[in-house]
Amino acid sequence: MNKKAVIKANLIYILIVVAFIATMSLFVWDQMNGASVWAEYFSKETTRIINTAVPGETVTLDIHKATEVARKNQVNRFEEIFEFDNANSRVCVKLSPGRKSCYYYFNNVDIIEPELILGRPINMLKFTIKEKQKRTNNE
């Protein structure tokens, strides 16, 4: 039996193995990218800062890693990456399309003026802590 015939006979197996290796590599690489883990990390660390802060303080956080992961996953708009929900006292971080990780804080404060500062020299998130405003039931 010549080489061509051997290859032809086993072509389907070779194709399946190549497809398998490619799929598994993509899957493992995607998990290592860890958008879900980083979103959880940043949401929890941000709430820790909020829980220890007092009204009037301005906080600046290094979020360079978060913006790198978000950009790799095609999440480019800042408003999408960090979301401060003052009505529910929670912080949400979205680093991959279609999914965000949220965490609640117990400090009775509002987060105002969130701002992304790009490349000076790293990407940073800046926001101000303010006393909680009373809200009506409609909010």
Add this chain to the structure above:
Amino acid sequence: MNKKAALGGQTMFFVFLMTIIIIAAGIGIGVSAFFSTEYDFRQVDSVLLNQKISQCLSSKNLNLESIEQFASDFYEICGLNKNSTEKHFFIHIDVNNKKFFEQGSGDQTQCSLGEDNDQYMECTTNELTKKDKKIFLQTGSKQKSEKLRT
């Protein structure tokens, strides 16, 4: 072509495919389990909450005689968000060894169980004295990340 050999080859194809599927499932489950482990923040939460309340009890003028008065002033004076605290955290206060104030999700039993089992609440305790009153403070957190679809 030898038909029996061809049939054997075709049968082995399905065995090969099953093997590939089982290996792929194993790798997928293993990698997902490894990378999806929760970054456990409950102990940090309970320590911070405990510190905040301890500081408030020590320095602020809270009424430790009347439970009703204390309950109505506590959240505002200590700067805690009532809704968030009641849903995700646990606070228990004893004054002079008597139960004085308890709110939030959970109880002291869960705190005891949490010492040996990660599935239960993570708690922090503190004791302080104020104006001859012995205060026992226990705070807990069982909050896990909320993963939401957008």
